[in-house]
Amino acid sequence: MNGPMTRALLAVGLALAVAFALMCAISAEPVQALRQLLTGALPEPHWSADTGWTLRRLTRFGAVIEKTITLTLLGLAVMFGFRARQFSIGADGQFFLSALAAVAVSVWLPPLGGLELLLAGAAAVAVGFVWGLLPGLLKAEFDANEIVTTLMLNVVAVQAFRYIVTHGFNDPAAGFLVTPTVPAGATLAAIVPRTQISAFVLAVPLATLAAAWLLRRTTLGYEIRVVGDAPAFARQAGLPVKRAVALSMALGGAFAGLAGLHASNALLHRLPADLQPGIGFEGLVVALLARNQPAAVPVAALLYAFLEAGAQAMERSTDVSREMVLVIQALIVLFVVAERLWPAGWVRRKAAI
């Protein structure tokens, strides 16, 4: 009864309780606000005499699933570095450059009957891998702090993306600064009406399984885990510590590349120059929520996306302001992440109540 699952649920419950207390303080309709937060992301069954049962708000629910896909991949990306004890936060830059690479390959290739999608994916993964390998090598060879290098490389990547889209790789007919559109043959079609949910949803289980397999069943994954758990021991035992450090960050980059591919070829089809950075940091939060356990990453991603959509619904339909929504979201993350700091006995006592 004191397993990690129980503790995580307890943390979410406590966070919601605090959030509710906040809502009571600032809102005239706290119950309605809480209801929106918890159910606003769900599709709503609707009955009418003409059409029978239909689901409303599918677009909104679709956005939750789309976000879950992106966050699962980015969460796995961040997790790889964390497992080798590398606080690599370069997922943002990897995401931007690989999305751009996927668009470029899709646009430049002639129609190949679906093969161009695979090639675009390969390009995205390769670019993510290289953009992750770079700070990995800097850390392994020169002991350059990975927090600093990945943060700086994020800036380089995002500004390079803007420069390229502004000064060359854009569609003059669009009327605003945006890349050319990915041709239909290289896109993934939606499989649920009124949403952007595509076959890419399969990437959630597949990528999670692949990440778990890499970590648990390969020698490289073993090296990453030993280096992350006890770096001094890894050196003492003669493990290739530098290689494990560099490759952990590069492998993470590959997963961020998949998230980039999803954004470019399934969600957006063309990338605006002012695409908002920061999604990589949401991936970081997901990895933290999942305690760096691959199997928990999709669950954490879904929770995060679900609460985010619920919070937006709350903002739209109640008097709770956008700022407060962000505060409540942050509180939930804080509670869940800080849960491991609670004294074990305290949690046990709480759980017994």
Added chain:
Amino acid sequence: MHVDIQSLSKRYANGVLACDAVSLQLQPGEVHAILGENGAGKSSLMKMLYGLVEPDSGSIVVQGQPRRFDSPLDAMAAGIGLVPQHLQLLPSLTVAENLVLGAEPVRGPLFDARRARAAASQAAAAHGLAIDVDAAVGTLSAGQQQRVAILKALHRGARLLLLDEPTALLAPAEAEALFEHLRTLVAGGASVVLISHKMAEVQQAADRYTVLRAGRVVGGGRAAGLSAEHLATLMMGRPLAPLRSTRVDARGRPPLLAVRELTLLRPGARPDLAALSLDVAGGEILGIAGVEGNGQQPLAEVLGGLREASSGSLQLAGRTLAGLSVRQRRQAGLGSVSEDRLHDGIAPALSVAENAVALDYNRPPQSRRGVLDVAHIARRARDWVARYGVVCRDERQATGALSGGNMQKVVLARELEAAPRCLVASQPTRGVDIGAARALRAELLALRDRGAAVLLFSADLDELLALADRIAVLFEGRIVGHFAADSVAPRMLGRYMTGSLQDRLAQARLDAPFTAPFTAMEAP
């Protein structure tokens, strides 16, 4: 101080009954030793006495008054002070600052350094402990730091001192000085509880003793005239067969490990290692004695390939080691048991099986083309767990959750199964209880008898004298004595370890002469 411990019991939330109706009386003016293996309940008893753990039942009566300690502050107020094994001092602060920490004299909102100094000098003088109150604690020796910790407890008004394995890090001479201080303290009416599992210490320092086993008091009495066999039997619940080993005289044999003129410089300070030469032949154990911090760790690290020597040569079976990576050295037949197993001996969060495979996970049949054979790894780990007597739930248990002795068995199983030609073992039995330590020592002797060269670093002179064939003493990065292990007394080794005797020409080569008393010179 009179302390009457009446039937204290403690069961932890995980179901372990750490103390089962433990009763004992502490008299004013006595040193009372508490002995027992790891897990016998010594620490739990101390924690209850110091207010860190709340007893389930029983009572503590101090000077006729029943007391309840909710925190160490209550215990301190009742006159009980604890000196933990790992001293909790701040190395960058001075002795005086450390001493008053927690009850700092202030002038207005500011720390009153002058009064702190005065209080510290006064306390040192009152308790007869000579110490420089202005020295930064980090610059003091282990023995002096311990004196600061004791003084700190006394300064807070302790009349009962709880000392948790106080000699673990001390040289013999420092330990003797400590015991003398304890004598003066108890002569003034204070009481001392000494936790130990070294029998010699109990005989030397304690007035009375109590033995705990599995949470219960199983014996006790006056320490005078106590026999080590009797104590061991009490602690383990069965007689401990002595470890039989015959000394090997390997002089004249070719060296398997040859270290020549090894120097490791440190910028702006005395070198870590200074022109050190030693040999270990196949089938012998060379013991390295020395007070911690005199070059043991740098030497082990240079041998293992973690640090590169400034000059000098290293050869294993004729092959030069310099320039080889850690993995290449291990493939050449070098094994290593490191000093701090939680830090660099195991990966604590990983399973026993994953720790056991750390040296050869990258070779078939453990893995093929980068993919681990998890079933094979688990099977082999189960086999090792059974053969080395590792007590664990199963091979999937996190290694960090095992007891120190069982962790070390995992380490030793891994290193020995790699069949090293030369094993560098640092403090292999530190923190391991006597039953497990005996098994580990027997493994080292068996490895030697299979023809491997063993370089043994140990702070425990009894262990060195029991296992080693030759002993070299390391002082300030140099070898200052070289002895046949069966012809040197611990007291003599102690004088070399503290540098009061030095043989400037000593080398631990196989063809080097042993240090004779008359070649040794008193240090300037």
